[in-house]
Amino acid sequence: DVKVTQSSRYLVKRTGEKVFLECVQDMDHENMFWYRQDPGLGLRLIYFSYDVKMKEKGDIPEGYSVSREKKERFSLILESASTNQTSMYLCASSFRGSSYEQYFGPGTRLTVT
Amino acid sequence: AQSVAQPEDQVNVAEGNPLTVKCTYSVSGNPYLFWYVQYPNRGLQFLLKYITGDNLVKGSYGFEAEFNKSQTSFHLKKPSALVSDSALYFCAVRDDNAGNMLTFGGGTRLMVKP
Numbered sequence: 001d002v003k004v005t006q007s008s009r010y011l012v013k014r015t016g017e018k019v020f021l022e023c024v025q026d027m028d029h030e031n032m033f034w035y036r037q038d039p040g041l042g043l044r045l046i047y048f049s050y051d052v053k054m055k056e057k058g059d060i061p062e063g064y065s066v067s068r069e070k071k072e073r074f075s076l077i078l079e080s081a082s083t084n085q086t087s088m089y090l091c092a093s094s095f096r097g098s099s100y101e102q103y104f105g106p107g108t109r110l111t112v113t
Numbered sequence: 114a115q116s117v118a119q120p121e122d123q124v125n126v127a128e129g130n131p132l133t134v135k136c137t138y139s140v141s142g143n144p145y146l147f148w149y150v151q152y153p154n155r156g157l158q159f160l161l162k163y164i165t166g167d168n169l170v171k172g173s174y175g176f177e178a179e180f181n182k183s184q185t186s187f188h189l190k191k192p193s194a195l196v197s198d199s200a201l202y203f204c205a206v207r208d209d210n211a212g213n214m215l216t217f218g219g220g221t222r223l224m225v226k227p
Contacts, residue, residue: 004156031213040122042203043157043217050213058214090156098145098209099164104156 003027004105006091012111019078021108023091029103030096032074034058034066037088037107049074050096081112115140115208119218126194127226134189134221136204145207146187147215148178152200160202163187174198194225 007022023032031050035043035058045058047066055066063085067075074093078085088109092102117138126132138144145164149157161172168180178189189202204218 009154035217040219042219045214048214092157094213096213098207098213099162101147101159101162102157102215103159104149106156107154 004091004093004103006089006105006108008108009106010109010111012113013078013081014113015082017078017081017112019081019110019112021076021078021089021091021110023074023076023093023105024072025074025091025093025103026072027093027103028071029093030071031094031102032068033092033094033102034064034074034076035090035092036060037090043090046076081110083112086110086112115144115206115216117204117206117216117218119202119204119221121221122219123222123224125224125226128196129193132191132194132198132223132225134202134204134223136187136189136218138185138187138204138206140206140208142208142210144185144187145209146178146180147205147207148172148176148187148189149203149205150200151203151220157203160189194223196225196227199223199225 003026034046048056049068065077090107091105094100094102147162148160151157163180171177205215
């Protein structure tokens with residue numbers, strides 16, 4: 001079974017703090033993704049990585065950065081957290097190739113106060 | 114550009130009745146279509162996908178979906194709903210010209226009443 005794990009299920013941070021969200025997958029997938037999920041908006045792609053040290057911006061990259069130093073690990077960084085970044089964050093991974101489905105982690109519910 | 118629409122925010126169905134969750138899409142090339150389910154406080158789980166071939170695709174937990182190219186639709190169906198099917202369902206599309214990025218619909222909440 002594919003396992004995608006995220007470092008925290010729930011996180012509360014203050015405005016202006018730097019926040020790190022970690023994601024690890026154990027299936028040797030080339031692709032890794034970070035999404036945020038908000039009610040009525042579905043999932044929106046923040047960043048995508050197709051290889052170590054490679055990244056592409058998704059639909060809503062502003063206020064976020066990412067790091068992929070190892071194939072199995074993909075980190076999302078909020079440089080200076082703001083209240084409008086309160087959301088559910090989902091990590092996913094997949095094999096390279098359009099026909100492959102993505103496998104998701106359990107999500108991190110981040111609250112910024 | 115690729116897009117997907119789920120026109121219903123919520124679908125209510127009685128246990129034992131058939132269910133349909135609707136999805137329509139727009140792509141410039143050929144579509145790859147996916148359905149995912151999300152149970153409370155969990156990540157998304159893959160249900161089924163259409164890549165090519167037979168228009169009726171069978172997936173996990175007795176779900177199936179029908180690809181209709183002329184109507185650009187990929188509706189999720191199940192012949193007999195269970196209370197445990199109550200969850201949030203997402204349709205997603207990828208244009209075969211658009212690399213690896215998926216576009217998700219807004220989600221449909223399925224409520225199955227006993």
